[in-house]
Amino acid sequence: MTIKVHPEAKALIFDLDGTLSDSLPVHIATWNRIGAKFGFQFDPKIVYEMTGRPTIEFARRVVEQYNLTVPPEEIVRMKQTSFWELAHLLQPVPEVVSIVKAYHGKLPMAVGTGASRKSAEVQLNTLQLNMYFEAIVSADDVTCHKPNPDTFLECARLLKVRPKYCQVFEDGVLGISAAEKAGMIVTDVRPFINYGEWILS
Secondary structure (H helix, E strand, O other), X not given: OOOOOOOOOOEEEXXXXXXXXXXXXXXXXXXXXXXXXXXXXXXXXXXXXXXXXXXXXXXXXXXXXXXXXXXXXXXXXXXXXXXXXXXXXXXXXXXXXXXXXXXXXXXXXXXXXXXXXXXXXXXXXXXXXXXXOOEEEOOOOOOOOOOOOHHHHHHHHHHOOOHHHEEEEEOOHHHHHHHHHOOOEEEEOHHXXXXXXXXXX
């Protein structure tokens, strides 16, 4: 079973974490680093529940759940710095990246992510994918994040393609909801790719 591009699609939009980039193990490792520093055992189900949200929202959740006194903004700084240090461990999701490479030059493509712009660029550069996309819309570029449709609507605007002709590839519940609200063609990549069982174990 392979992921298909819809025959009516005139542009392709890809989520980043968990869709193009098999980054979840690295995210877990960075949260575990923070947990070790502050004396708590990070629950990886938080990542599953909040995939697509900006890091500040993860940080607020962690501060609340583990009764930390450190400001969420400091948690974000630590999390992002640690993630960038471990970026060399990132791996691509081949089933999705194969679509990117097959349709490069045939359909315009964008990345729509809840990651910060720097984190998005670090990942795309590490995975050598940055040259394939006409646009990147990060958490820094919109006010309302997934599950709001703004990220994907901004991708469509930058690609100059009407939303109904954009196909979104997503692995997150929030991102799928955002794409549906944007009125786009939605493909949940999770049934097609080989990762993720560890996160719920």
